[in-house]
Amino acid sequence: LALVAATWWPVTPYYxxxxxxxxxxxxxPGPVRDTxxxxxxxxxxxxxxxxxxxxxxxxxxMAMVNEYGYTANxxxxxxxxxxxxxxxxxxxxxxxxxxxxxIRAISILQPEYLMYYPVQDGERLPPAATHVLAxxxxxxxxxxxxxxxxxxxxxxxx
Numbered sequence: 491l492a493l494v495a496a497t498w499w500p501v502t503p504y505y506x507x508x509x510x511x512x513x514x515x516x517x518x519p520g521p522v523r524d525t526x527x528x529x530x531x532x533x534x535x536x537x538x539x540x541x542x543x544x545x546x547x548x549x550x551x552m553a554m555v556n557e558y559g560y561t562a563n564x565x566x567x568x569x570x571x572x573x574x575x576x577x578x579x580x581x582x583x584x585x586x587x588x589x590x591x592x593i594r595a596i597s598i599l600q601p602e603y604l605m606y607y608p609v610q611d612g613e614r615l616p617p618a619a620t621h622v623l624a625x626x627x628x629x630x631x632x633x634x635x636x637x638x639x640x641x642x643x644x645x646x647x648x
Contacts, residue, residue: 513540528553531603534575534579570599573595608636615638
């Protein structure tokens with residue numbers, strides 16, 4: 491059995507995907523990692539497991555708004571997370587509706603930062619999302635490897 495395992499295991503094809511360049515923003519010293527270190531951050535991404543892998547590789551330097559449905563997440567918080575993610579990544583809402591949804595979700599979740607984490611190299615937020623975030627929170631406070639971070643604390647708003 492040991493012989494079978496020793497010859498079979500190394501050649502078994504396992505599903506994997508390339509790590510996006512964005513992971514470097516959380517695993518290497520730089521503006522993004524330095525900005526969110528120790529701070530409560532809502533991570534906007536199409537694939538939370540990719541973000542979790544980058545966070546683990548970087549030593550869990552930031553506190554992520556609880557993505558998973560633990561009991562501490564009320565239905566209101568879960569809905570706010572889902573709406574914020576869908577609204578910003580979808581790109582199909584009028585800007586006025588998008589702005590209202592972002593304001594509502596941020597007021598419920600109360601993160602210090604909102605971080606956009608692209609899953610694929612070259613991926614970008616829809617233009618309406620970028621415009622709404624800039625109008626509400628100003629320009630990103632940190633940008634690296636496609637990752638963008640906005641300060642969403644009330645004192646940081648323009």
